Amino acid sequence: MLTTAIIREKRDYIIERLRIKGFDATALTGIILNSDVERRNLMTLSESLQAEINRTSKQIGAMMKEGNKAEAAELKEATRIKKEEIKRLEASLSEATAVMNEALLKLPNIPDETVPPGKGPDENLLVREWGEIPSLPDNARPHWELIKDYGIIDFDLGVKITGAGFPLYRGKGASLQRALISFFIAEGIKAGYEEVIPPVLVNEASAFGTGQLPDKDGMMYGTKTDNLYLIPTAEVPLTNIYRDTILNEGDLPVKLVSYTPCFRREAGSWGSDVRGLNRLHQFDKVEIVQITSPGLSYQALEEMAGHTGRLIEKLGLPYRVMLLCGGDMSFTSAKTYDFEVYSAAQQKWLEVSSVSNFESFQSNRLKCRYRKEGSRETSLAHTLNGSALALPRIVAALLENNQRDGEIIIPEPLVPYTGFTTLKPGKE
């Protein structure tokens, strides 16, 4: 959510920049500015009435002490009338506030200067490519066949127990999963992130704070009786740690790393995109989050992108980094890098991480502020997050790219965590 202050100051700039997200902000910003003026007028009126009432109340108190009841009664009547007036003013005020907030919630974040224009994925900018696309043997197979042959991930059992999109990992498949999580967490800790295990169910206030509510409740699983939501990403509980919080500048940057399962309802199935591990309702992800001062957030974005890239490199998977164009960015993001690994058998680039700077868009909602060193003033902090990494597509690429004749090679950095160096077909 943008602040009204910035809309007041830079309306034209906002309208111009939001064009590259394909969004016309003229009407919304107009509504916001109008109701903002209206609000402040109403506030001034009702507060000055309240000030009069407060003064009068003290007078009445003094009169009662002196036993001057007749005069007190007169003042009481005057107060009664003012109170009615205040009630009317406040009704208009809350209406104006509702109009303003509704408009504010519909306004997306402003893309950073470096974000290219564009409508969709085709216009994203390739910023880096790493690794060689492996040439696989003729009998190479996509991961959804490999997992069956190797007996490591069972979709049918997931269907039996829960439903489609909830795979069951077993044997070395389960160990591999756990090894990846441990590896990613350990690397995060090495890079200075604090490990957190948060709740995976969150309340409405948290879902609102990071922007899943009110609009995107369709993406989350909810527990009707308790009004809780299963998290679609660790970003939700992690960033909400700092909801309604004032940090000291010296405590910044806050750097967190966290493994959680993630739950997404998503829409339906889109053909071959959803095969195997490509798109799931429940998946594992290690997430990194940073909270920084505004001056340092883009430096932090690059640092996080660097961290994510190094993880993929250590696993030896070819990948590319895309700078998302305006039209492909999320509502809340100011700048996003997507990381895609190449899954050699299905011959597809798979998104395994999305690293974003939200600037103060989330922190304004969350009321996450910080106090500058030696100052009493508070300002909104900047929030960032990224996956480091989402597991299923990493596993897909790893299985496909590393298949050899009759075995799949585990990348070396992972071996200390798996305890084995290869996967073999059949039940082990």
Next chain:
RNA sequence: GGAGAAAUGGCAGAGUGGUCGAAUGCGGCGGUCUUGAAAACCGUUGUCCGGGAGACUGGACCGGGGGUUCGAAUCCCUCUUUCUCCGCCA
């Protein structure tokens, strides 16, 4: 799940209808003293919103929401959370 108690500033903890944004202590910050530090002493120390170039000024906030009253931290209703006891339980 049942019964009872409680929720006040960074923390501890007073305050049961008026001058209370709130005593006091601790902590924090600034100063005096000191070669330096400690101790002692003095001062200062919440957040949000509005108005103002600013000095400053108005309003709101004592777990959340609502109510009574001229006036609420204080009374009433409701929700949430915490603690104690009982039950159940990895």
